[in-house]
Amino acid sequence: MNLSLDQLKIDPAKTSQKLENFIKSGMEDLHRSGAVVGLSGGIDSSLALSLAVAALGADKVLGLIMPERGIVNRTAKPMPSSMLESSAWQWEKSI
Numbered sequence: 001m002n003l004s005l006d007q008l009k010i011d012p013a014k015t016s017q018k019l020e021n022f023i024k025s026g027m028e029d030l031h032r033s034g035a036v037v038g039l040s041g042g043i044d045s046s047l048a049l050s051l052a053v054a055a056l057g058a059d060k061v062l063g064l065i066m067p068e069r070g071i072v073n074r075t076a077k078p079m080p081s082s083m084l085e086s087s088a089w090q091w092e093k094s095i
Helices: 012-029 041-054 083-086
Strands: 035-039 061-065 090-093
Touching: 012 041, 035 041, 041 083
Parallel strands: 035 061, 061 090
Antiparallel strands: none
16 A cells, blocks of 8 residues: 555645544434543643533533552653643543
8 A cells, every 4th residue: 555645745724623523423323412432631632621612512521530659751841730720621630
């Protein structure tokens, strides 16, 4: 299989909308009205949270802050409580 840079080009807005629709329809199919997103402090979980909030609304998403000890970059600074308190989504710390 030959890959080219053109295959990696995406329309971010269109891709985001597709993912948000996927989340919405999945929640409807499962008869769920909200979601819990585990947050490790990495990019993947942050993106998952952002997409869930966009798809479901901030009042229907709980971000559970649960970084893995020993795996999280030791130089990374934790999110300040002031930022968490002003965030649109609900949050809880697990450790």
